[in-house]
Amino acid sequence: MQPDSTPEHSHSRETPQRGLPLVPERFLVSKSVLRLDRFMTHAIMVGGIGVIAAVFGIFVFIGGVIWPLFTDATLTPLRAVPLDAKERALVGLDEHTELAYSYNGGAGISFTSVQDGTHTETPLELEAAAQVTAWRRDRHADRILVGTADGRAGHVDLVFNQALGESGGRKTVTGSVKSGPWLALAGTENPAPVADLDYSGEGERKLLGALLQHPQGTRLVVAGQRQKKGLLGGGKMESTPPEDLTHLLEGAVPVRLLLPATADSAVVLTRDHELVYLFQTTSGWEVRQRLRPCADTGAAVTTVDFLYGDVSLVVGDDTGTVRILSLNIPPGGDRRLFVESNRLQAFHEPVRLF
Numbered sequence: 001m002q003p004d005s006t007p008e009h010s011h012s013r014e015t016p017q018r019g020l021p022l023v024p025e026r027f028l029v030s031k032s033v034l035r036l037d038r039f040m041t042h043a044i045m046v047g048g049i050g051v052i053a054a055v056f057g058i059f060v061f062i063g064g065v066i067w068p069l070f071t072d073a074t075l076t077p078l079r080a081v082p083l084d085a086k087e088r089a090l091v092g093l094d095e096h097t098e099l100a101y102s103y104n105g106g107a108g109i110s111f112t113s114v115q116d117g118t119h120t121e122t123p124l125e126l127e128a129a130a131q132v133t134a135w136r137r138d139r140h141a142d143r144i145l146v147g148t149a150d151g152r153a154g155h156v157d158l159v160f161n162q163a164l165g166e167s168g169g170r171k172t173v174t175g176s177v178k179s180g181p182w183l184a185l186a187g188t189e190n191p192a193p194v195a196d197l198d199y200s201g202e203g204e205r206k207l208l209g210a211l212l213q214h215p216q217g218t219r220l221v222v223a224g225q226r227q228k229k230g231l232l233g234g235g236k237m238e239s240t241p242p243e244d245l246t247h248l249l250e251g252a253v254p255v256r257l258l259l260p261a262t263a264d265s266a267v268v269l270t271r272d273h274e275l276v277y278l279f280q281t282t283s284g285w286e287v288r289q290r291l292r293p294c295a296d297t298g299a300a301v302t303t304v305d306f307l308y309g310d311v312s313l314v315v316g317d318d319t320g321t322v323r324i325l326s327l328n329i330p331p332g333g334d335r336r337l338f339v340e341s342n343r344l345q346a347f348h349e350p351v352r353l354f
Helices: 031-070
Strands: 090-093 099-103 108-113 119-123 132-137 143-148 152-164 171-179 194-202 205-214 217-230 233-239 254-258 265-270 275-281 284-291 301-306 312-317 322-328 337-344
Touching: 090 132, 099 171, 108 171, 119 171, 132 194, 143 194, 152 194, 194 254, 205 254, 217 254, 217 265, 254 301, 265 301, 275 337, 284 337
Parallel strands: none
Antiparallel strands: 090 099, 099 108, 108 119, 132 143, 143 152, 152 171, 194 205, 205 217, 217 233, 254 265, 265 275, 275 284, 301 312, 312 322, 322 337
């Protein structure tokens, strides 16, 4: 029998090889689409591996950052810069640690560049006959407090200026001084040298205090200052007459004076290692507390200073013990008094400075 040769068989595609099914034309894919699919498959695979590697790298980075927290701390000196400073000199740095300064009671302040070690001497603008007998660094600002042999006290502000180096190099810092108002605490009739001094104040209210070495004994003198602000900024500083508070010490000889930032109180260390806490009320100055921080051991106080915030005292003694005294209201009381809040492990040598 002859095969059927109808028209519908004449329009069909050629029969594929035996054993392979016939694929409809709508399911056939071009070679370009297959190449793109193969490329995207490899790209997705590479991208996934990259994401996993990136996450792993993040963990490695975080681990490297926090690992030093579990190891012992080490200090590595970067450079040593010799300062033009003598014994008992005050030393410090500007906030950018680019310029060091030192002062040892002379007529000028020495500035030293940390980068090249060059020294610059800047005068304090004192009178030619002025003799500095006491100096101290202010805890609250870049300022040096100065007392003279004729009983005057004042302060010198340290001004640091930044300037761009030559040819667009790194910034350099230069220092200058600006003298503040001076007060004659001892008077003009009986001048006495300043043995110690402190200065404090926030806003418009300031307080300056000093220990004056009179022939009859050391005197404690304070003077208030008030600066009224106007439309153009700070106005002129007005001072109140100096006030002698020696009688409040009841015969004790003062050797160190501390004034907190509130400018309404004073802490005096006496020669017999007693702390006297004075407070200024609306009716005048009064003794708020007298205490011997080392009475339990009989040690001698070698240093005392405020912690940052001026509500706690750091007291060191000749046995190497450090005590922290903080202002607190005792049970049943209504006034804040200094009480021991912490005691640090004793050092092997007396504590000389904090």
